[in-house]
Amino acid sequence: MATVTYAQASRHYPGTERPAVDKLDLEIRDGEFLVLVGPSGCGKSTSLRMLAGLEDVDNGAIYINDKDVTNLPPKSRDIAMVFQNYALYPHMTVYENMAFALKLRKTPKSEIDVRVKKAAQMLQLEDYLNRKPKALSGGQRQRVAMGRAIVREPQVFLMDEPLSNLDAKLRVQTRSQIASLQSQLGITTVYVTHDQIEAMTMGHRVAVLLDGVLQQCDTPRALYDTPANVFVAGFIGSPAMNIKTVALTDEGAIFGQMILPLSRDQIAKARAEGGDGKVTVGFRPEECELVSATEGGMPIVVDLVEDLGSGANVYGHAAINGDSERFVVATDRRTMPNLGDTVFVKPRTDHHHAFHATTGVRI
Amino acid sequence: MTAHAEAPAIPTATTPQRTAAGRVRKRLTSRWASAASLIIALLWTVPTFGLFISSIRPEDEIKSNGWWNFFAKPQFTLDNYQEVLFGTSSSSGRLAGFFINSLVITIPSVLFPLAFCALAAYALAWTKFRGRDWVYIGIFALQIVPLQMALVPLLQFFSSTFDLEGTASFAQVWFAHTAFAIPLGTFLLHNFMAELPGDVIEAARVDGAGHARIFRQVVLPLIVPALASFGIFQFLWVWNDLLVALVFSSGSDVRPLTVRLAELAGTRGNEWQRLTSGAFVSIVIPLIVFLSLQRFFVRGLLAGSVKG
Numbered sequence: 001m002a003t004v005t006y007a008q009a010s011r012h013y014p015g016t017e018r019p020a021v022d023k024l025d026l027e028i029r030d031g032e033f034l035v036l037v038g039p040s041g042c043g044k045s046t047s048l049r050m051l052a053g054l055e056d057v058d059n060g061a062i063y064i065n066d067k068d069v070t071n072l073p074p075k076s077r078d079i080a081m082v083f084q085n086y087a088l089y090p091h092m093t094v095y096e097n098m099a100f101a102l103k104l105r106k107t108p109k110s111e112i113d114v115r116v117k118k119a120a121q122m123l124q125l126e127d128y129l130n131r132k133p134k135a136l137s138g139g140q141r142q143r144v145a146m147g148r149a150i151v152r153e154p155q156v157f158l159m160d161e162p163l164s165n166l167d168a169k170l171r172v173q174t175r176s177q178i179a180s181l182q183s184q185l186g187i188t189t190v191y192v193t194h195d196q197i198e199a200m201t202m203g204h205r206v207a208v209l210l211d212g213v214l215q216q217c218d219t220p221r222a223l224y225d226t227p228a229n230v231f232v233a234g235f236i237g238s239p240a241m242n243i244k245t246v247a248l249t250d251e252g253a254i255f256g257q258m259i260l261p262l263s264r265d266q267i268a269k270a271r272a273e274g275g276d277g278k279v280t281v282g283f284r285p286e287e288c289e290l291v292s293a294t295e296g297g298m299p300i301v302v303d304l305v306e307d308l309g310s311g312a313n314v315y316g317h318a319a320i321n322g323d324s325e326r327f328v329v330a331t332d333r334r335t336m337p338n339l340g341d342t343v344f345v346k347p348r349t350d351h352h353h354a355f356h357a358t359t360g361v362r363i
Numbered sequence: 364m365t366a367h368a369e370a371p372a373i374p375t376a377t378t379p380q381r382t383a384a385g386r387v388r389k390r391l392t393s394r395w396a397s398a399a400s401l402i403i404a405l406l407w408t409v410p411t412f413g414l415f416i417s418s419i420r421p422e423d424e425i426k427s428n429g430w431w432n433f434f435a436k437p438q439f440t441l442d443n444y445q446e447v448l449f450g451t452s453s454s455s456g457r458l459a460g461f462f463i464n465s466l467v468i469t470i471p472s473v474l475f476p477l478a479f480c481a482l483a484a485y486a487l488a489w490t491k492f493r494g495r496d497w498v499y500i501g502i503f504a505l506q507i508v509p510l511q512m513a514l515v516p517l518l519q520f521f522s523s524t525f526d527l528e529g530t531a532s533f534a535q536v537w538f539a540h541t542a543f544a545i546p547l548g549t550f551l552l553h554n555f556m557a558e559l560p561g562d563v564i565e566a567a568r569v570d571g572a573g574h575a576r577i578f579r580q581v582v583l584p585l586i587v588p589a590l591a592s593f594g595i596f597q598f599l600w601v602w603n604d605l606l607v608a609l610v611f612s613s614g615s616d617v618r619p620l621t622v623r624l625a626e627l628a629g630t631r632g633n634e635w636q637r638l639t640s641g642a643f644v645s646i647v648i649p650l651i652v653f654l655s656l657q658r659f660f661v662r663g664l665l666a667g668s669v670k671g
Contacts, residue, residue: 054565075571087562091584100580101570148570158569 002155002188004028004051008060009070011046011212020046022212023060031186033179034217035203037193039235043212044192045160051190052081052158064155075104080149081158085165086141088133088148094120095129098147112151119147122181139170146178150185157182157189163198175202196236200224208232226353230360233282233353239313239328243282245357246320253281253354256320258298260347266354269363278357283347285313286330290343297344300327302337312336316343411646418443418639425636443640447627458623458644465602465619466648467533468612472540472601473594479541480548481590485578487549488556489564499553505546514610517542521611535611540601548593555589556582591659599649620645 006026012019021043028034036044049055051062053074061070069077080101088097095116102112120126123143133141142162149157162178163171179202182189193199199206200220207217208231216228227233233241247254248270252261260281262270270279291297300316303326314329314337329345337343354363390396416430421440424432447458486492487499521535559582567577583590605621612618624641627634 052565052569054568074565074568075573079569081566081569083562083566085560085562087560087566089563089567089581100567100572104571104576148566152570 002065003030003063004156004188004190005063005066006047006051006060007063009047009050009057009062010059011043011050011055012058019043019058019212021050024212024214026207026214026217028188028190031188033182033189033191033202033204035191035193035199035206036209037196037199037206037235038209038215040194041211042209044194044209046212047209048158048160048190048192051156052079053077078155079158080152080154080156082145082149082160082162084161086133086145086162088141088144090133093130093132094125094136094144094147097133097144098151101148101152115151115153116147119150122150123147138166139174142166142174146181150181154187157187159189159191161193162191163193164195171198178202197238200236206236208235210235226362228362230280230282230355233355233362237284237286239285239330241282241284241353242288242327243280243355244320244325245278245280248275248277248279248357253279254321255281255298256318258296258346260352262354266363270354270356273356273359275357279363280355280357280360281352282355283352285328287351288329288345288347290314290329290331290335290337291346293344295344295346297346298327299342299344300329302339302341302343305336305339307333307336314343316345414639414642417636418643422636425639443636444644447637447641447644458620458641461618461620461623462644464617465621465645468536468540468608468617468619469598469601471533471537472544473597475537475541476544476548476597477590477594480545480552480593481583481586482578483545483549484552484556485574485582487553489577489582490574502546502549506550510543510607513543514606518610533612533617535613536608536617539607539611540597540604543607544597544600548597551593552586552589555586559585588659591656595653595656595659598652602645602649 004026005028006024009021009024010019011021024043024047026034036047038044046055050057051064053069053072057070061068063069064077064079089100092100098116098119099112102115107115116129117126120129123146125140125143125147128136128140128144133144136144142165145162149159159178163174166174175198178191191202200223203220205217206220206223208215208223210231216223216232223232223236227236230243234243244255248262248267249259250267252259252267260283262279262281267279271277289297293299298318300318302314302316304315306313306315312331312333314331315326316329317324317326319325327345329343355361356363413430416433417425419439419441420430420433421438421442424438448462449459450457483502487495487502517539521538563581563585564577567581572580602619603621604619605625608619608622609625612622620641624638624645627637627641
C-alpha cells in the first residue's frame, strides 16, 4: 500500500545529448495501476528502473509513501519487479525462486511455505514447484516471475513489458489475469509497455512518454477522447488517427471540398504563435462514415481494404492542396467498397480534434 | 503494435538457432568424422600405452629391447612400482612421500586462484567503480609477462622481504602458483561471468540481496562449469609443473613428484627403468581429476557458444 511520486526526476546518460528521462513529474495513487507507454527509446523503462533503484537519478527525486528513496539501494525500497525476460534464477526450483526474497528477509520457514503455496495456487503453479525454470513453458515462466513478486507483498509492483515474450493468444489471456490479480491484491503497480492496447485495457491511468518527456497522463478514456497533443492523438488508437495539417479559414479547416468547422476560440488559438494560416486536424477512423456524394464528404480513392471479420479498414488517398494524403476509415463490412472506388468520407459531427500547427498542442 | 501483428515473429526467431545447433551436431556425428577422431585418439594413445607396458616389464627386458616385444614374450612384474613407491634405499624413488608433497602443493594452488579470481572477476564484471576497465585491462595485459621473467624478482621478494631464505615451507610455492594463475583465471572467469544475464543479477538486487549474497547464491552456482574447467587447467598445470617447484621449494621435504622424477633420470642414469613406473604414478591423479570433472570441462569450453 503506497503512493509513488516522481518529482522532476531526470536521468541523463553520460555522453548523450538529451536526457533519457527529462524532469518527470508523476503522482501514482495508492492501489493504482499506472501504465507507462510510448515508442521504444522514450524512457519508459528507464523511468521504471529509476523507481526500482537500478538506475541513478541525476536530478530531482522519487518518493515512495512520502519517503525519499532517490539514493536508496533497491533492497531498501520494498518493491518487487517483473522483468521482460523474467530473470528467473536458473539454478533454483520454482519454489526456491519464489522463496528467495523471503529467505533474505529472514522470514520464518513456515510462513515462507504458506505464502509460496498461496501464490502458487493463485497462479496455477502448484504442480511445478519442484521444477527448474528450464523445464517450464514461456507462460509458466512468466507466472513464476509474477509469483516471485507476489509472495513479497511489496509496497509497489514494477513490471517491465512482462507480456512481450508471450505469443499473441497467451498475451491477451495473461493481460486480463494480471489486471484482475492487481485489483485483488490492491498493490500499487507501475507497468511498462510499448503496446497501446495493453495500456488502454489494463491501466487505471496511462502515462504517455516521448523522448523522455511526459506527454499526457490520464485515464484511457480521456486519452482517447481528448488527447493533449498530436503525438498522443496518433499513438493511442488502432488504426491510428487521420492527422493532417491543412489550411485554416474563418469557418474551419479545409479538407479539399470538405470543411471541418472549428469554434471561434479554436480558430483564434490556431492563429496565435505563428500558426501561419494552418491548423492540424485529426479524426479517428472509427469516428467517421462513408456517405453519398451529396452529403458533403471528402472524396478518397480506395487503395486497400482490410477485412477484419468484425469490420473493415478502408485505406485511400485524396488530393488536398495538390498533395496526395492518405486516410483510413473503419467501416461496416456491408458498405465495404472495392479497390479503385471513390468513396466520400465524413467525420461525425464534433468528433474531430484540432491541434496547433507548429506546437502540436490541443486547441 | 497489435497482438496479431507480432504472432508470426515468434516461431521464426527460434528456428535459425535450432538449425545451426542441429547442423553442428549432425556434422560432428557423421561416420567419417567419428572414424577420423577414433584413429587420432588411437595414435595419440600409443605412446602412453607403450609407457604403461614398459612399466610392468622386468628391468632386463626394458633395457634390452622395445616395449612391443612384450606381446611376443610377455613377462609381468610390479617390481618397478614397488621400488619407486616404497623402496628404502637412498637411490630408489620413494615417490610415496613426494606424491603427498605434490598433493599438498597442488590443492591449495588450485583453490587459492579459484577463490581470488572468482571474487576479482565478479568485482570487475558486476560492480561499478572508477577505473574498473583499466584495472581489468591491466590484469589482462599481465598475461604477456612470461612467468620465467618473474622468477628471480619473486625469489628476491621472498628472501629479502619475508626472510624465507632456506626455510622449507610450501607457502612460497602456493604463493607463486597463485600469483601466476591470477591474470588468466580472472580473464576467463570474467568473460564467463559477464555473459550471465544482467537482469538475473538485477532481480536478485531487487529481491534484497547485496553483493556478497549475489556472489554466493546466484553467481557462483551459475559459473560452476567455468570454475571446473579453470580448476582442471590449473590442477594439471601445477601438478605437471617442474620449473616453479624447482625454484621455490627449498629442501627435499617440500619437493613434488616432478622434481623427484627429474632427479631419478638425472642422477641415476643407469636405473632408468624406474622412470616409466614413476611417470605412471604421477599420471594417476590428473587422470582421476580429468575423468571425474570432464563433464564440466566440456561444458565450460563450449559455454557461451550456443545460447538457450
